[in-house]
Structure formats: C-alpha cells, structure tokens
Amino acid sequence: MIQEARARDTVGSFSQMADARATTAPSSDSAEAALAFLAEMSPDLRGAAILGPEGEALAASGEDAERWGEDAGALLAAADAAEETPVEQVHIATEQGEVFAIRNEGLAAVAVTERFALASLLLFDMRSMLRELAKDGKGAS
Amino acid sequence: MQKPHRILLDRVSAYADEGAAFMRRRRIARRPFARLYYAGGRSADHAQDSTAGAELFVAAGRLIEVAGPKKGARG
Numbered sequence: 481m482i483q484e485a486r487a488r489d490t491v492g493s494f495s496q497m498a499d500a501r502a503t504t505a506p507s508s509d510s511a512e513a514a515l516a517f518l519a520e521m522s523p524d525l526r527g528a529a530i531l532g533p534e535g536e537a538l539a540a541s542g543e544d545a546e547r548w549g550e551d552a553g554a555l556l557a558a559a560d561a562a563e564e565t566p567v568e569q570v571h572i573a574t575e576q577g578e579v580f581a582i583r584n585e586g587l588a589a590v591a592v593t594e595r596f597a598l599a600s601l602l603l604f605d606m607r608s609m610l611r612e613l614a615k616d617g618k619g620a621s
Numbered sequence: 622m623q624k625p626h627r628i629l630l631d632r633v634s635a636y637a638d639e640g641a642a643f644m645r646r647r648r649i650a651r652r653p654f655a656r657l658y659y660a661g662g663r664s665a666d667h668a669q670d671s672t673a674g675a676e677l678f679v680a681a682g683r684l685i686e687v688a689g690p691k692k693g694a695r696g
Contacts (some may be wrong), residue, residue, distance in 0.1 A: 507654030531672035547687050556682035559657050563665060569658035572681040573651070577688070579681040592688035596648070 505532035506587075506613040511539035514609045518589075521605050524597040526577060530613065531588040538587075552590040555581055571599055582606045585614030653678070 508549045513532045519525050519541070527541035529548035537549035557580070559567040570581040578597050589606045654668045655677040667674035 499692065524691075526685075526691045541660060544687060548684075550676040551680065551687055555677070558673070558676040558680045562657060562667055562677070563659075565659055566656045568654075568660055570677075571658075572653075572655045572677055574653045574678065574681060574685065576682070577682050577685045590684060592684050594691060596651075 493574060496602070498524045505534075505536075505538060508538055508614040513537045515541070516614050518605055518609055522591070522593065522597070522602055524593040524602075526594065528591040528593045529588065530610070531590070533586045535588075540545065548590070552581065552588065555579070555590065556583075556588060569603060571603075580606065584610035587614055655681070 489617055504578055506568055518528055518534075527548075529540035530538045531552055532538045532547060535549060535553045537545040537552070537603070539545070540548035542548075553607055556567070556569065559570045566582055566583070567581075570579070572579045573595070575595075578593045578595060579590065580599065580602055581588065582592070586608050587610045589610055591602060591606060593602065655669070655671055655674050656664055657667065657677075658664045667677055669675065669678055
C-alpha cells in the first residue's frame with residue numbers, strides 16, 4: 481500500500497500543496513542553517529528534513545538526504561490520499577516516536593521527535609522556519 | 622494551627638503531585654494516533670486499523686527509522 485503511495489508521482493503530491501506560493505527553492509546553505517536552528521530550538525528532535533517545491537530534500541539530518549526526501553514524499557502522498565485533499569500538517573504518534581510534517585509557502589518540512597514532544601511548539605517553529613526560507617527563496621529569485 | 626509557610630508548601634506540593642499524576646496517566650493511556658490537518662483548521666484522525674491510517678503509520682515508521690535514535694541516547 482505504501483509502495484502504491486510511493487509509486488505515485490511525488491512531484492504531483494507537492495504541486496497539490498495547500499499553499500504553493502513559493503516557486504524558487506531557497507539555497508541549500510540557508511536550508512541547512514534553518515535545520516540546525518530548528519535542532520537547537522527543539523531538544524526532543526531526532527532528525528528532520530526540508531523539502532523544496534519539487535519534493536527534493538534541500539537539507540536533512542544525517543547522511544541520507546535522498547531517503548529523507550523519498551520517505552517524506554511517501555508520507556505526504558499517503559496523507560493527501562487519505563481524503564483526496566492536500567494536507568497542511570501531519571502529526572503521527574507511535575510507540576517509537578512522533579512524526580510531524582508541515583507545508584508552507586510551497587515548501588515542506590518533516591521532523592521526527594521523541595514521544596510526547598510539544599507538538600504545537602514544534603509545528604510553530606517549523607512553520608516559521610519555512611516562512612523564513614520562502615522569503616529567502618523569493619529574495620534570491 | 623499550621624504555620625502559613627506550611628500551608629503554602631503543602632499547596633505547592635499538591636499541585637506538583639497532580640501534575641506528575643497527569644503526566645504519568647498520559648504516558649500510560651496515550652495510544653498511537655495519526656492526525657491530519659487541512660486548510661481552514663479542520664482535522665481528521667485516522668485509526669491504525671483503517672486503510673489510510675495503516676499507510677500513514679508505515680510511512681511514519683520509515684521516517685522514524687531513517688532518523689534513528691536521538692543523539693546521546695543510551696542503549
């Protein structure tokens with residue numbers, strides 16, 4: 481089932497974004513800096529990634545940015561497929577940890593945290609981060 | 622009659638006990654969930670045994686796997 485979601489065009493899932501205003505991706509350096517700031521602000525964060533307008537990982541924790549891009553794309557595709565409507569935010573809590581995803585200004589961010597992370601605070605930080613990055617992308621274009 | 626500072630201390634520790642009990646209950650009782658938020662503030666929960674819920678939990682599991690354990694975590 482997840483393979484079906486993954487097989488669907490990931491780019492398609494990003495073009496359906498609820499708020500797809502940003503057309504130019506911010507630089508990889510600014511995405512890295514934003515991610516480092518998010519990690520500093522969120523003590524429960526295990527890892528995160530920022531995705532560009534085409535669903536590509538602009539910055540990700542660890543070495544495997546490509547896999548972050550694929551798995552985040554699959555999550556957003558599965559979320560969009562749930563009600564055939566583009567989602568703005570995703571919050572999934574499991575026994576192993578919690579997963580958050582948010583779309584803003586044509587960009588997307590995903591984060592994995594410890595259990596019982598402060599959801600509203602983290603989503604607020606993620607949204608602010610994307611808004612700043614989108615400004616950066618528009619400024620660069 | 623109790624001294625005033627004893628009353629204050631008792632009240633503070635009662636609040637702390639309440640808070641600790643709430644957190645303990647939350648840890649034990651909280652079940653996994655998948656919640657999606659849409660434009661306009663609408664949200665929808667998807668049970669783990671529903672088709673959409675199962676897909677979401679699998680996708681989330683992959684992300685948890687790629688994130689790995691928290692840096693500095695023991696074990």
